[in-house]
Amino acid sequence: MEDQFAELLTRCAKQDQVAFKQLYQEASPKLYSLALRLMQKPELAEDVLQESFIKIWQKADTYNLQKGKALTWMATVTRNKALDKLRSLKLKSKEMDIQYEGLDFASTDLEPDHQEDLSQEMQRLRECLKQLQPSQRECILLSYYYGHTHQELSEKLNKPLGTVKAWIRRGLETLKPCLS
């Protein structure tokens, strides 16, 4: 499937403002959704989204196809911005009102409603994630989407810290050959 976002990013690198607005309109709903889960507060998530898109505009010329799909590159920019902000604000999830949680959108069997919309890369990743035990998969997905630490996962899942660490370690070990 053609990467429409990559085309828009290439045009952004040439300072094409029309392309940048289109990129924002089409990519921001997914990126905002990611920022909401990491930040838990809409106003903080909007700050992260804003900072991310400014960086995307400024760094568009550094993106190339070797960096993967354009949406995943932008998701990495957004995620790192969110983690930096969380770190600078020294926010802990337990201090916040949890508004966004769970993995309903990913579903336990990783069979989302609109599979045909998924990129080949996501479909490959999904096949790899399916090889994990549900507990391993849950820990890794919760870490990615919500930025939970091992300790937070231990409390959330009501499991010993060592067990959570082992699930994550074994999960990543299983994923490694599949992703490679």
Add this chain to the structure above:
Amino acid sequence: MDPKRVGDIKTMSELNRYQNPEIFEKLAMAYAAGTLHGRARLRFEKLKSEHFYLEATTSAYESKFGSLVELLPSERPSDQVWKNIESSIQLPKVEEKKEKTSWFSWLSPTYAASAMAVLLAVFLVILPGNKEAVAYAAVLGDAQNSDVAITRITSDLTVSVEMVKKIELEDGTVLKLWCHPKGGGKPMEMGVVSSTGKTNLKISKEEWENMKTIGKLEISAESHSSTPTSKRTTLLKGYLNPITEE
């Protein structure tokens, strides 16, 4: 033992640890998946910024895990976010830009040099010169005053040079495009252009801003490794004209 030496040994052993592919790949993967936290994450970020192989491996895993964003439901941010982005990076109104690009794209690259020269002259007559340029153009002629190349410099930071006649070059020489400031001074090298067909060169935003100070373009034949002070033979030259909106 000297505390500094202890620190050095610790750093070395840490670095050795990160140079072990088995270890750094696991760490890169954990970082990308978001399971590396706290000081370990900070330490890894620092090393990643210093070592290309760590950065490249991490980036590869980030691109794999980044696909997870596709599973998320779409959520719409408030309209204020876009307004803030626009004002932060000081984007002019998008509509203005649209007019500018579509306006200039009308000048087809397939126009012959002479037609281009006429068009330029017309535009310069009918358009006042004190407005901000949306593009620049020059028709470069040879010593016999025949038009040989069309150069267009557009706000998308592209310099395109189109040869309407092939230039014969001696072995070991290339054609280079130079910009000469209006008030004299050191010319600015723009890059190597092909002796036939069309060449596109990218310029920086700063170079684009400087175009208003450029009076003349030249194409010269010179050796590939020449420097701005090397001797060069000017083959083509022409005046750079700003193109403004009506």
